Amino acid sequence: MTGELSPIDTAKYVAARRAADMVEDGMRVGLGTGSTAAWLVRRLGERVRDEGLRIKGVPTSTRTAQLACEVGIEVVSLDQAGWLDLTIDGADEFDGDLNLIKGGGGAHLQEKIVATASDQMVVIADAGKEVETLGAFPLPVEVIPFGWQTTRTLIEEALDTMDVLGTSAALRMNGEAPFVTDEGNHILDLHLQRIGNARQLALVLNQVPGVVENGLFIDICDKVVVGYGDGRVELRDINAGTIELDQLADGAGENLFSDLAD
Numbered sequence: 001m002t003g004e005l006s007p008i009d010t011a012k013y014v015a016a017r018r019a020a021d022m023v024e025d026g027m028r029v030g031l032g033t034g035s036t037a038a039w040l041v042r043r044l045g046e047r048v049r050d051e052g053l054r055i056k057g058v059p060t061s062t063r064t065a066q067l068a069c070e071v072g073i074e075v076v077s078l079d080q081a082g083w084l085d086l087t088i089d090g091a092d093e094f095d096g097d098l099n100l101i102k103g104g105g106g107a108h109l110q111e112k113i114v115a116t117a118s119d120q121m122v123v124i125a126d127a128g129k130e131v132e133t134l135g136a137f138p139l140p141v142e143v144i145p146f147g148w149q150t151t152r153t154l155i156e157e158a159l160d161t162m163d164v165l166g167t168s169a170a171l172r173m174n175g176e177a178p179f180v181t182d183e184g185n186h187i188l189d190l191h192l193q194r195i196g197n198a199r200q201l202a203l204v205l206n207q208v209p210g211v212v213e214n215g216l217f218i219d220i221c222d223k224v225v226v227g228y229g230d231g232r233v234e235l236r237d238i239n240a241g242t243i244e245l246d247q248l249a250d251g252a253g254e255n256l257f258s259d260l261a262d
């Protein structure tokens, strides 16, 4: 039963559930990828079913598309939607300027396109994702399969000139085979430990031939809904700072999850 969620999953759940309240009737909504975004999609499905909420959802991966269909959300492509009112997505790290590392789930290419085509991007995250300086989480870079080893060498050479602590780029694997993204590409995970100038790094990486997109989201995110293991939720707003949001329940425990199906 969901009442037995770990503190991290509780934090993800309450953040996602609170962010789902930001979605209004008639909106075109970008739907992120990952375990936190999956809570969001399930909650929006409940609102569609129980409240008659009418939205068009633009998924950022085949996984999310499948889940959104399963829970009854009308799914359209980004080109059909044109422009989005809101995108809600998870993140692997966020800093005080609400810059992000994304792509732990390998979907950052579609996620960045969808978020950029939105009036607003709201990130949902457990509090452990907040960092002073980005870079402890390996930075995903999507590369085309052709000549990927040459691309990796060029990336490592470029990293030598950057303000980072590490320069190794590891091919992401899926068992014995390279991981393949929804676009048929591979992912290199850059172990940088600390990124001194994320804006500059994002630009430099995307100039390397073979790189499709990096997982740094600079000046894209407007708000982060931060969940805690005890059920508390805070909002980090790029304009308004930190705002304490209503706790979703009296505390952690069974009743926090009583609205969820098994």
Ligand SMILES: O=C(CO)[C@H](O)[C@H](O)COP(=O)(O)O
Pocket (backbone or CB within 6 Å): 032, 033, 034, 035, 036, 037, 089, 090, 091, 092, 101, 102, 103, 104, 105, 106, 107, 108, 111
């Ligand atoms: O960027 C992502 C997928 O590409 C995810 O949002 C990120 O990896 C966070 O995942 P989770 O919510 O499972 O912690």
